[in-house]
Every structure is written in C-alpha cells, then in structure tokens.
Amino acid sequence: MALFILALKWLSSPASARHGVLAGEIGAALAVVATLCNYEIIEYKWIVVALVVGAVVGIPLGLVHMTAVPQRTALSHAFGALAAAMIGIAEYYVRLPHVSKFDMVEIALEVIIGSLTFTGSLIAAGKLQEVLPQRPITYKGQNFVSLSVLAAAVLIALWLVFHPEYSRLFPVMVGVALIFGVLLVTPIGGADMPTVISLLNSYAGLSAALLGFVLNNKVLVVAGALDGSSGFILSVIMCKAMNRSFTNVMFGAFGQVQVSAGAEKEERTVRSATAEEAASILGNANTVVIVPGYGMAVAQAQHKVRELYDALTKRGVDVKFGIHPVAGRMPGHMNVLLAEADIPYDKLMDMDAINPEFPQTDVALVIGANDVTNPAAKTDQGSPIYGMPILEVDKSRTVMVIKEV
C-alpha cells in the first residue's frame, strides 16, 4: 500500500515519475504473488489460463500508438469495472442463502457502479475510436428516461436488500445498470471526453473500493480510493477548465449547450496567408507560442510541429507551447503527444503559466484548438463556451490559426 502511495507521489515531477511506475509494479507484483500463495486456493488451472489471457490482451494494449491513448484508457476503465462487477456478482452467488442486509447494500452498490462504468466506458472508447458517432446523441425527455432507468436499478437493489433470496432479480439489476451506463455516455460529444474519462476513472476506482468493503480487503479499499480520488480531482479540474458545474457533469446532462457559436466579433484584420508568408512571419518573430489542440492530434501533426519547433529554435526564436487543460481528448493528452514528438517538457506550459506571456509574444500559432482560444468565451454571453477560461492568444501581436477547411 505504501508503495502505491509513493508511486503517485513520485509522479508529481517528470524527473522522478519513472521510479513511481517501478514502485507500483513492485507493489502489484508482491500482492499478486502473496495472493497466489493463499491457503484458500485449491485450483490453479483457471487462474493460470486467465492470467495468460490477461497478459496476451494487456501487452498489445500497452503498446498502442500515443494518439490512441484516450481510447485505450477508456477501455481499461471498462476492464477494471468489468472485473469489479464480476467479482461482486460471483460473491453474491457464493454467499447466496445467507446474505446480510448490510452486505447486500455493499454488493448491490458495487455491482451497479461497476456495471454502468463498464458499458459507459465501452461507449466512450467507441466514440474515441470513432466506431460510434462522436456527436452527442440527444432526444427529448432524455434525462427523464436515463434517470428512470437509474431509479429502476436502485429500486431493484433496495428490494434485494430486504429480500436477498430473490436471486432472479439480481441479473435484472445488473442488466438495468448496464443499460444506464450506455444512456449516460451516448449523449456526450467528443469535446467533453476529457471530463467523461476522468469521471469514469473515478467510478471505476469507487467500484474497486466498494469491492474492498464487500470482501473486507484493505488493499482494494486503498487502491480504489486512490483511483477514485484521482479521477475525481481530474474531473473537477476539467470542469473548472470548461466552466461547467460539477452537477451538470454528474447527471451526464452534457449535449445541452450545442447551439452553434454566435458570430465572432473580429476587429483585427483577418487574411489567409500562404505557407511562405507564414514562414517568414514566424522566422522574423522573437517569441512564438504554439497552442495545440485536438485538431493536431487528429491530423497526427505532432511530428510536423516538432520540425517547425526545430527550425525556429535553430533561428534563435524562443518557442513555447501553451496547453489548455481540456485540449485533446483526455487530461494531459497534448503533453503526451508533444513529448512523443521529442519536444522537451520544460517548453510545455499550462494555461496559468502561459497567459501572462501572451502580451509579449510576437506570434501565437493555434493548431486545431479553436474553442480554447476563442475570445468569445470572455465577451459573448450567447456563446456556448461563455465563461470558459481561455488561452489569451488574442493578446499577442499576431495570431495564426491552422485549421481544417
């Protein structure tokens, strides 16, 4: 347990972060080996088979391309939640004739959260992989339907608490929770994915912690609590970065603000420049801030950005990167992509650090990150992103925007 906490503590700085992974690995390995020696285990065959299957599935998932990290993460939330739900279900049937009310509350809660996180994360992964449509799918009375489904799951769970022997209702409860997971995530659009992933992360942790309660296993409680609080903190950061209230997210009531952005007021001269013109402007600048967004990730442009960074640095231009907390499809996504392209991390600045520097910046180059730099978020009350903190590129001397046409 101490190793797990140390693992997270070392993650506070990129320099010590890899020790953190090692600490986590050692902790996990110790726990697995100790468990394998447990006296309760009488049959090893299936354990070994399942471990091999897990490794065979897990290794390719650990080697995916960096642009695919968001969907991989969503998928791993799904797996984690699936495992927790499965164990909860098995535990219910093993204990069946004598399940106390108290245990039943824990099991029901654990299985419901695990199940809805499983399907919710699968939908999120599907959207990120673009197997499913990215746009929010909404219909009238959606919140009513979703909440009724959740209420149904809770009612069945309550019934089971008082009558745990009605084991036929148990699969129904699981099914309803699975449906709720789907309903929770389908209305959410691609741009809200950072918040959703964090939230699902938090749920996955919560279900593991609850499983620890069910089994009275403190290691699970600790790991689950760490995962849960990490997901929770990230969701709060994401919400703040988008100026959304936490309740708004909790109820999955996203898709509401999908009115198209009002006409942008643009007082400065806007003109399209050719690549050569852009190059000369950049070449003559002293300070350049590059603001990457999801567009860069989609276009796989991070290596091109790197070439640009090299070319400008060679000419003595001071190049920095301004990164909005919700840029990309998951928290910290841009940083990973840029690091993959070998851009040193001390050039990557977060919003609070870079905003005061824009007035002294010659050129701000926005690459596929329109929302997080749109001044309408500050001035236009009708804008759907009104109130969202932005990167103040409008304060720099020249703004260049690269976007798909």
Place this chain on the structure above:
Amino acid sequence: MTSSFMSSLYVFVLAGFIGFEVIRRVSPLLHTPLMSLTNALDAIVVVAAIIITGRSESMLSTVLGAVAIAASFSNMVGGFLITDRMLRMFKLSRTKKP
C-alpha cells in the same frame, strides 16, 4: 454496522485524503500517465479475482472470477507498460542538446 466495515471506512477516508493531497500536486503535464498509472494500481482487484477463482466453489464463480482475472490483469500489464512508455518520452531540453 460491523467493526470490519468501520475499519474499512476508516481506511477509505484516510486513503482518499492521502490520494487527494498527493494527486493535487501532480503536474498537469503528467495527467495522462497519472490516469494510466492509477488504472494499473486499480487492477489490484486481480487479487480478489484470484481468490474467488481459486476457491472453485461453483462453476459460475469460477467463470466470473476467471473473466475478472483476465480483465484486471490485462489492465495491470498494459497500464504499467504504457505509463512507462509515456514517461520515457518526457525529456528536458538540455539533455538532448548536443
């Protein structure tokens, strides 16, 4: 209200508090690796899965347990692997200047 519940709750609150304090300090640079690492740590549910599979109390519990082992162990292996790959990519500018 059993005493084991109370001690679990105590551990939960304490771990949540430590988690909150520690994670708040993680730089936004590393939010993606943070998520994949906590995910890998979360995969420790594999221990519970191993126990329930190994006790082989019923066909059902063995099958469910085995699926849970496969799902969580893939998270553990994949999660540590990808976190390490990501962290290896973060470099300082001076280390790579010739």
